[in-house]
Amino acid sequence: MKKYDTIIVGGGPSGMTAALWCARDGQRVLLMDRCDRIGKKILVTGNGKCNLTNFRQSPDCYRSETPEAAAAVLSAFGQEDAMELFRSLGILTRDRDGYVYPYNEQAASVRAAFESAVLNRDGLEVLTETSVTGIRRIKDGFQVSAEAYSAGKKGNAPGRQFFCRSLLIATGGLAGVKLGCDGSGYGLAKALGHHIIPPLPALTALKSSAPFLKKLSGVRNQAAITLQVDGRKVCRERGELQWTDYGISGVAIFQISRFAILALEEGKAVQLSLDFMPEYSVGEVESLLHSGLEACPYKSFEELLGGILPAKLVPVVLREASRQAKTQPLSGDASSARAIQIRHGGASDSDFQRLAAVIKGFSLRISGYMGYEKAQVTRGGVDMTEVTENLESCICPGLFFAGEVLDVDGTCGGYNLQWAFSSGSVAGEAAWNRNRRS
Ligand SMILES: Cc1cc2nc3c(=O)[nH]c(=O)nc-3n(C[C@H](O)[C@H](O)[C@H](O)COP(=O)(O)OP(=O)(O)OC[C@H]3O[C@@H](n4cnc5c(N)ncnc54)[C@H](O)[C@@H]3O)c2cc1C
Numbered sequence: 001m002k003k004y005d006t007i008i009v010g011g012g013p014s015g016m017t018a019a020l021w022c023a024r025d026g027q028r029v030l031l032m033d034r035c036d037r038i039g040k041k042i043l044v045t046g047n048g049k050c051n052l053t054n055f056r057q058s059p060d061c062y063r064s065e066t067p068e069a070a071a072a073v074l075s076a077f078g079q080e081d082a083m084e085l086f087r088s089l090g091i092l093t094r095d096r097d098g099y100v101y102p103y104n105e106q107a108a109s110v111r112a113a114f115e116s117a118v119l120n121r122d123g124l125e126v127l128t129e130t131s132v133t134g135i136r137r138i139k140d141g142f143q144v145s146a147e148a149y150s151a152g153k154k155g156n157a158p159g160r161q162f163f164c165r166s167l168l169i170a171t172g173g174l175a176g177v178k179l180g181c182d183g184s185g186y187g188l189a190k191a192l193g194h195h196i197i198p199p200l201p202a203l204t205a206l207k208s209s210a211p212f213l214k215k216l217s218g219v220r221n222q223a224a225i226t227l228q229v230d231g232r233k234v235c236r237e238r239g240e241l242q243w244t245d246y247g248i249s250g251v252a253i254f255q256i257s258r259f260a261i262l263a264l265e266e267g268k269a270v271q272l273s274l275d276f277m278p279e280y281s282v283g284e285v286e287s288l289l290h291s292g293l294e295a296c297p298y299k300s301f302e303e304l305l306g307g308i309l310p311a312k313l314v315p316v317v318l319r320e321a322s323r324q325a326k327t328q329p330l331s332g333d334a335s336s337a338r339a340i341q342i343r344h345g346g347a348s349d350s351d352f353q354r355l356a357a358v359i360k361g362f363s364l365r366i367s368g369y370m371g372y373e374k375a376q377v378t379r380g381g382v383d384m385t386e387v388t389e390n391l392e393s394c395i396c397p398g399l400f401f402a403g404e405v406l407d408v409d410g411t412c413g414g415y416n417l418q419w420a421f422s423s424g425s426v427a428g429e430a431a432w433n434r435n436r437r438s
Pocket of ligand 1: 009010011012013014015032033034035038039040041042044045046047050051052053130131132133170171172173175176179180181182184185375376377402403404405413414415416417418420
């Protein structure tokens, strides 16, 4: 019977990093993954460019029910340590406004660099297309049950058993089902006595049933977004909105999705207030509109806004401004009596006020969210109060966790991979140390 010092379940960035720390000084390590290649999820990161980490690091970039525990891990192995790890693997990096990418901006080269380091490390074996289905605590360690696994299907081969002194679960969360992640790590952790903070998708698009969405699909524009839950302001982000036929997407929406999703799950009313001209105050927008019509008295509101907002957004904004006041419409076809009236100086102060108010606070009711198939990360996971600073289980000594399977999720910008590298390093080194001592 072959017994390993450490078995690592999951060959994503956290598992591979952990494996490189564990397989040192003659310790024997087995890295198991159900995909046909390790590190497959890296290929889709950063739209194929892989946003590795970020020079801007602050506690609010990482979210958890126990943020102080996440912070301790990140201070033990931080962004500079990650840069050193990349150098040691031959990954040259590029700094894009603080966002760190591989120099060639090809995620495939990051995956290849990790894979090649893992495959060339003495004492480190890799077993792909193998799914771990059960873990049992035994006298001097763990018994790991696994089955052959091919393209999401169980194989016909009989199950196999493996043994180890220390065990590290790095199975990711539920985001990226096609890339091997189905939350199986939560079941493995639970069976060993751990509590799981309920998982939910994070960094994903939001759905709305607003009737104008079909017309806006494909439009992109800059905005400041305020998330309101039951009428209360919860958070604010700024960035590019990407309108879709089902709702709204884009990095800024991803950032707030975590809070919107939790509120929706709790049955609360979720609304976005979109400010399409965040650089200006309401009063300034009003004056801009006034002076625009003064300078071009031959224009309708529709034509005036055509120079400010994306064309497809203009009728939606005008309709909303008209609807709110239940008075005369602010638009119409160019020959309508109203359009002619506006063109001849007939717009009232309240017309300008209503329009400015809608441009600065367009309301979009959120009815749902895109699930794990679209989400970049999972919130929730193994409760951080049940692990030590070294990510060893307080319930089951010798058991370690790393990566997204833990209750830590980063914001968009390289923070989830940073968490994978940080937690993988900390847990991997701790498992190696434990084996050395025992
Ligand atoms: C589309 C997309 C884009 C992203 N872009 C970025 C980005 O640019 N920057 C960033 O920081 N983050 C990004 N992320 C998030 C980031 O990829 C993840 O947070 C990170 O990969 C998590 O690493 P991990 O090692 O914990 O888990 P994963 O990378 O999910 O790896 C887990 C591995 O475990 C294996 N596994 C699962 N269960 C079992 C089992 N029972 N037996 C055997 N193997 C198992 C899986 O096959 C998988 O290979 C992105 C995510 C997605 C989906």
